[in-house]
Amino acid sequence: MSRLCRWATACMAVALITCSQTVFSAENTDLTSLKNEIAEMRKLYEQKIMLLEQKVTTLQTQQDEIKNQAPAAQVASAPATSQRNIGSNDFNPxxxxxxxxxxxxxxxxxxxxxxxxxxxxxxxxxxxxxxxxxxxxxxxxxxxxxxxxxxxxxxxxxxxxxxxxxxxxxxxxxxxxxxxxxxxxxxxxxxxxxxxxxxxxxxxxxxxxxxxxxxxxxxxxxxxxxxxxxxxxxxxxxxxxxxxxxxxxxxxxxxxxxxxxxxxxxxxxxxxxxxxxxxxxxxxxxxxxxxxxxxxxxxxxxxxxxxxxxxxxxxxxxxxxxxxxxxxxxxxxxxxxxxxxxxxxxxxxxxxxxxxxxxxxxxxxxxxxxxxxxxxxxxxxxxxxxxxxxxxxxxxxxxxxxxxxxxxxxxxxxxxxxxxxxxxxxxxxxxxxxxxxxxxxxxxxxxxxxx
Amino acid sequence: MNIHKRFLLFLIKLLLLLVLLPSSAFAQLNIFACAPEWGALAKEIGGTQVSVYAASNAAQDIHHLRARPSFLAKMRKADLVFCTGASLESGWLPVLLQKAGDPKVQPGNVGHLMASDYVMRLEIPEAVDRSMGDVHSEGNPHIHLNPHNLILIADELSKRLAKLLPQQAKLFNKNFEDFHTHWLSNIDRWEQQTLSLNNKNVVVYHSNWIYLLEWLKLNRIATLEPVPGIPPRISHLETVLNSVQDLNIKGILLTPYQQNKAAAWLSKHSDIPVIELPYTVGGNEKAKDLESLFEETLRILLGTDA
Incomplete structure (x- = not known):
């Protein structure tokens, strides 16, 4: 009885292990492809973010340029200063x-x-x-x-x-x-x-x-x-x-x-x-x-x-x-x-x-x-x-x-x-x-x- | 009065001529692209909804073109003018716009797209003087050889097309998204492929490679033109030769339209190979579109990598 019991236990254990191993290996492939997918997505988003960052820098530079010109333009309405000329120069032919x-x-x-x-x-x-x-x-x-x-x-x-x-x-x-x-x-x-x-x-x-x-x-x-x-x-x-x-x-x-x-x-x-x-x-x-x-x-x-x-x-x-x-x-x-x-x-x-x-x-x-x-x-x-x-x-x-x-x-x-x-x-x-x-x-x- | 009568008669004849000429209706958008690379990008994003005319080909130096009669005819029908800007086309584009351009393609309007307005321009000089040669106060205009720039430009292009032809906005947006995804994976691949080029030295003929060099992290050691736009002279070439002698130089970069005598001279005296890159779409047989342009450029650069 105990022999039979032991055999059955062993059998079950083997089955379990085999079974779980199959499940595990299946899960493993899924996981790898998931991981890859995530990595791919991350790369894509990183690149998109990089692109956006690039855009932001471009805009920032443009804004800086505008800012640099702005004070001169504001001064232009004030009485004669050296900056006034700079402001009006922008529209020189x-x-x-x-x-x-x-x-x-x-x-x-x-x-x-x-x-x-x-x-x-x-x-x-x-x-x-x-x-x-x-x-x-x-x-x-x-x-x-x-x-x-x-x-x-x-x-x-x-x-x-x-x-x-x-x-x-x-x-x-x-x-x-x-x-x-x-x-x-x-x-x-x-x-x-x-x-x-x-x-x-x-x-x-x-x-x-x-x-x-x-x-x-x-x-x-x-x-x-x-x-x-x-x-x-x-x-x-x-x-x-x-x-x-x-x-x-x-x-x-x-x-x-x-x-x-x-x-x-x-x-x-x-x-x-x-x-x-x-x-x-x-x-x-x-x-x-x-x-x-x-x-x-x-x-x-x-x-x-x-x-x-x-x-x-x-x-x-x-x-x-x-x-x-x-x-x-x-x-x-x-x-x-x-x-x-x-x-x-x-x-x-x-x-x-x-x-x-x-x-x-x-x-x-x-x-x-x-x-x-x-x-x-x-x-x-x-x-x-x-x-x-x-x-x-x-x-x-x-x-x-x-x-x-x-x-x-x-x-x-x-x-x-x-x-x-x-x-x-x-x-x-x-x-x-x-x-x-x-x-x-x-x-x-x-x-x-x-x- | 005699002169008035004659003039009136002439006007009537002119009006008759105007009426009798067939007016053509266009379902598509007509795009006037100054350079082959912009023509190719317009085809990618515009797809079947655009008819693209590229004013120049890879054998021509775009800065030196003339305002040809055929350009006037094409400009007359353009819905979108897609050029580099940053004064690259300043010798001929303003004349065309003034004489033949529709109000919607004039500067500041939706049909006027200057690619260099949408990227980070390099080499913006602090001060300009003609003794510095053909420099552009807006910075270096040869922007298309950094593939990241093309995404920024394509993005703006798709928006402009959508504004010009709102019923096709979805298509233009989809075309851009497709281009974007595909281009990002390309860039990734190209950047992996070219790691070996990082920090290598090159000599260039004219300063039109800077965006490619920046992208691939190549170092520009010397330029054959003494100042931009002035052909190399032997005295300057000798100076260049001295400056490169002790360095490991990968090659002398040339476009198909640049005369290679000076490059050949330097190559002969220094054993540095001359590398003719396609530079733009159509620059060699295999560079048929933007993707193959980059593939070819990198293939040639890597192929000559010792």
Missing amino acids: SIGAILQGKYNSFSKRNSEFSGFAVGEEGERSSEGFTLDETEINLAASIDDKFRGSSTIALVQEDGTQVELEEAYIETLALPFGVNAKAGRFFASIGYLNEYHSHADDFTDRPLPYRVFLNKQYNDDGIQASWIAPTDLYTELGFGLFRGSDFPGGGEGDSNIGAWTAFGRIGGDVGDNSAWRLGLSTLQVDDLERSSNEDELEFVGDNKMYIVDSRYIWAPTGNNRDKELILQAEYMRRDEDGVYDDLAAGSGPVSYDEDQSGWYAQGVYKFHPQWRLGARYSQLNPGSVPSALLGTALDDQNHDPKSFSLMADWTNSEFSRLRLQYNAEELSDNNRDHQITLQYIMSMGAHAAHPF
Whole structure:
């Protein structure tokens, strides 16, 4: 009995142990996976907490920054203290200054365009050292809807003159791709006209810009443009102007002396090249303009049409290393009115002729700091009424032309040195070899990289 | 008056043109991303509800882009402008916004997201002067190579998308949560994998690696550019060569768009290998999205680990 009892006990004990062991091992696996899960969760939460901590630190720094600025702002309402200026500085516009200087050497003493009425700035620049234009630009958002910009140029022309190159406001928040501008600004016609000369690829403007626009058309007025919601870049715009800047002049008898219209399309070819094509017009009515050092007077209408094109290719994909820029423009002008050459004593002669001009240029950046460029420009003076033969408008069967080669070195985005050679033949048998050394430096605000 | 009549006629023609052009309606949000990494992140969070345009690719130095006509066309249709900020795109983005941007993508509005506003920026200079080169007063803008930063940015992105397209808010939130969880486990794995890189020395071409170096605890011994944005010159390279001679340097880090002549010169004279990392999405064949960008970056860094 006791043996049986002992056996049964042993049996039970074995069963119990086995049983409990199974239970225990099952519990053990559960526990491990639970533990793992908890560890996983903890890790996840730790990371989430870390993330939150990071956020808190970021916010803290931002708050500290705000706090640091706050005392200055509070003091700003108190009477003059040194901190007051710091407070108001926050809203100062971005300030940029462009310093430009040139050294010109010419082989001919005189340089006159044959067959064209030319304004003062269209003429050859002065020989020797010249400061050209020194520009000061102030620009800032005015509020959430408007932006303002003004550029004051100090120009060296018979002593130093102050010129208000641009002073305009433009809209920031018009919907549907509409944009409006008012004030004095470079009208959107052609390609080069919109840009300040310090952004140019050559030291001087091509011939058509010099004779037809006196380098650049900037007038007082308004301009509106609209970008279409298409994949192909399409922009249409128009402007109304006073009409007092060359080729305009005088007050005329109309409130609006000039208008412009332009259309542009553009896009990419693959990843590494882009193009733009434009068509624009500038029409000035009832203008009274004197040119050629006040020796030539014109009264009448001026209708001008411009085709512009530009193509940029970055061979390696990165335009910082290598870049090819090709650009060409064609201008055609019809002047209908009366010319009077005071110097030649022609008396008023009625004139209705077409004149045209074009240029093509290429600039190749072969190293992040070095570029080479070539440009050719030519003018077609059209025909001259016989009564104006022997005057400044007499082209003497010569088409003014100019060929240029340039090399420039760009240390950083803010400084550039340039050497340029021009072979310019503006009148018959008067080939002028010109060498120009130029520096262009910009201080302060970062300039835009236009297309 | 003649001029008025002519002008009126022109205006009428213009209006006709406007009316005749088809107005297109978009169900999706159009995202203008300045850089490939932001394009990739926008796709992760926006999913099928967004159409993403990346303005640059990995071969381009984003700071030096031009305001191309095609950018204007894309900006015109953008509901969200997703860029780096901290002045990295200051040469071309403001022009685009001003000329073609809708009111909702202008600075301060919901459609204007500058990633660097949402992370801790490093190298914020105490004072700036152009003689220091192309430094940014807001700090170093090349923020995307610390994967922790991407979570912070993705979080903000999902909120912006939800505001712009409220009917899809749940989806954007879910996409962010999924990205978050997945990314955290990635980070954990990457950090385990790269323990061997801690405290190793590197030379960089430009100061656009600092966030990666910080994350992996790598030391930057020298920069090939004398000051940011100025290409290396031989005199500066010689100084760099002297400074690295007695050190154990792991490699010279380059992006696909940086010219490697200077790096090759230094490598030749010092036997330090040049390591070209993808830098951003599309930087090499395998770096197809953000995850593979990091996988590739770490693979290359570890692979060259002696």
